[in-house]
Amino acid sequence: MKLQLLWIIFTIFLTSCSSYKEFEHLSRDVEIPQTTFRATYIESWTALKKVITQMDLNVDVNNQEAGIVKTNWNENTLQMNFADSFGGNDAVKEAKYKLIINVIKGFRSSREVTKITIYKRQMINEDFLQGWKVVPSDRIQEKTMLYRIGQVLKIQNQLKKLDEEKRKAEEEAVTF
Secondary structure, three states: OHHHHHHHHHHHHHHHHHHHHHHHHHHHHHOOOEEEEOOOHHHHHHHHHHHHHHOOOOEEEEEOOOOEEEEOOEEOHHHHHHHOOOOOOOOOOEEEEEEEEEEEEEEEOOEEEEEEEEEEEEEEEOOOOOOEEEEOOOOHHHHHHHHHHHHHHHHHHHHHHHHHHHHHHHHHHHHO
8 A cells, every 4th residue: 555655656756847848838938028117107118119219120019008019020030040050959941029018007105117028929930841930039138128228217317317406506506
């Protein structure tokens, strides 16, 4: 009886570890890059639009009220082949990606904050027989965009502070 119970537990442990490989991509896909910024919704939206313009992305959907931006399919075959040039995989024939960006307004203890989430859908075509298949993103572009948005917001805040200081200095000079 104890031997059978021990054998059942042993088989459960052996099969449970092997099944993780099958579902590993699901846990990675659930972790979508996102950042919460201490900025108003309008400030975050303008920073996002500035970063999209700098990255030269073609926007398909741009709805500020809903807080969503979707890009068209952008071709990135050269980047995929360059990034994988040191790996063991063969070069891809074609690669394309699409970004879906959500901007959500929220509050943290009476201060307005904004959460930006960027999801990248990457597809590759290795040969004409297989067709297009979805591959997981490396999340570099998404994290880079979030970093750039943060930098734009920092610059905007510093410029706003400098303008306020300049205005105060001018008001003090006028009153004397």
